[in-house]
Amino acid sequence: MRLIQQIGEWLDARVQLAASLRETAEHPVPRETASWFYVFGSAALVVFVMQILTGMLLAVIYVPSAGEAWNSLQTLNHSIALGWYIRALHGWGSNFMVAIVLIHMVQVFLFGAFKYPRELTWIVGIFLLLMTLGMAFSGQVLRFDQDAFWGLGIGASICSRIPIVGPWMVTLLLGGPIIAGSTLSRFFAVHVFVIPGMLIAFVGLHLLMVLKLGINEWPMPGRIVRKATYIKEYHELTHKDGIPFVPGAVWKDLFFGGCVLLTLAIVAAYFGPYGPSGRPDPTIIQTAPRPDYFFLWLYALLSLLPPEMETPALLIGPVIAILFLLLLPFIFGEGEKTWRRRPIAVLTILLVAVVFGTLTDLGGHVPWSPVMDAWSSDPIPPQFLQNRSALERQGALVFQLKQCHNCHSLGNEGGKRGPALDKVALLLTQDQLIRQVIQGGGNMPAYGKNLSPAETTALVAFLKTLHPTNQPPARDASRSVATEPAVNSPTGTNP
């Protein structure tokens, strides 16, 4: 022990940091901030350090070359002792990081911690969030598989829509004319050097401001933030009723951070690493690329927006959202902090959570995508074929062969891009069915050129059988008037 003490003294005689470190550690914080609600920032830092560590370990093996990256991931997964586990820790760590950063942000927002004088801390936090998302996307690219390759194509397509400079932005993003080795190299540089360097600097600035301005006091109804008096009030709060950060508050951070790490370790061990999925071979086109979960909401949004809204929403939406987040502490810099007296803030969080949650859920189910193999692998359920005429069954064959099943479901099997056809005969008359099949419309392609008259007749005959047994199919009332004999005319006898 004496030796350790001597080494410590020798070091501190030279670096002279012990006194200021002790002062920093023991700085007084408001008593109520030693709370389980105040642990998410430190947890994000813990996961960030973990990401740096596992990232360095992966970089020892990983080859950032378009031809070899996928193979090096296979080596990590299968040939290096516990390489799969380091990959799992890093992949799941990125999920944890995004989740904890978002929870931290929501907590800061609901507790009014962004208000005076902590505006800049919030703004730096917004940049940290954007960098975290940048790390998530570039990390997905480094897992250079099919999803990463076509995900880059999606990124390039979005970039290309920027007015005037779009095509140049695409070439800059890809580092060349196509998605290839240069693309991977630059995403490697961004993921490993550029963003982490900025993240470390911004985390340092963020922490420095937390120390200089003090941890946000527990918001109490009626404790109003005013620029003229806040600093003095906070000083009184911390010095009259404060406790030293170490050990008063830090033990909760330590326990929560430890629990997060333990959960990460267990989750990574249980679920294992992400992919890689198929080889990044552009000549294999039997693929349905899907982003990782933190961008599924965007994937869903891009399908559900009307086409003419997409480009404005993609290009203007993020700018407005980020500007709003940056200006938030200046617009609402004073006043009540507690969420109990800020109903609109609470509703905003709920609304945003519901919107993103719903979009993410939809992104997992992709009801808008055709089921590409439904026509050959999802049979028509037997109840739609029993007691049908030969012509109607021929129509069912046409339904399968012309890939109708890829977009339309029968008995809940098949695609959900178009409406389910289980009861279509109740909704459309024979003429309307023919018109819809031949001309398309309402987001359905026209099949006029690809169906012979016989095929159309058979298909419509089949579609006309699609109604519940006790409900008659739709019919055109005027047709019977025109075609049937005069005895049924309005002059006929009524009971």
Add this chain to the structure above:
Amino acid sequence: MTLPDNLSRRAMFVKLGILFNGIIAALLAIPIVRYVLSPVTRSRGYEAWLPLGALDQFPAGQTRLGTFRNPDVQPWDGKTAYSDCWVRRIDDHTFQVFAINCMHLGCPVRWFPQSGLFMCPCHGGVYYQDGARASGPPERGLFEYPYKIEEGKLFIKAGQLPTPVSPSIPSAFVDISGKLPCA
């Protein structure tokens, strides 16, 4: 020349030193910016005439997958040096060569000869056999490569990833005004 009273000799040297470093930084910025922008500032284009193979690989009346090797590639690009395209042979001398990329967000579209449609697995964009937009979120038809036939081989001019704003040859453009999908 008279110096202001409050400017000491040392303070002036500090300012000169900052100015000196600023000039050097600006000079160094020129090659750095030039290097960073090199993918977009190169004068010769990325595109070239690339062979897709002999004409008899593409029977008339059918649409087949073609593969080409991009002209501007590195030895370490592996399989990503190659791209696919859909080759539609209308008759002996008339072709249409479509990019594999959906003009919504670039996912690879698949050809269904039975229904004569290209379908995209991502967001459900659908195109007719002539590349025209049929339904779904894309705002235009498939991108078409210029092609030529030489010595019994089909060539296309390619080399750059087609995006929704890439100008295609006019026939591939479709006017969707007035029939916007209600999805």
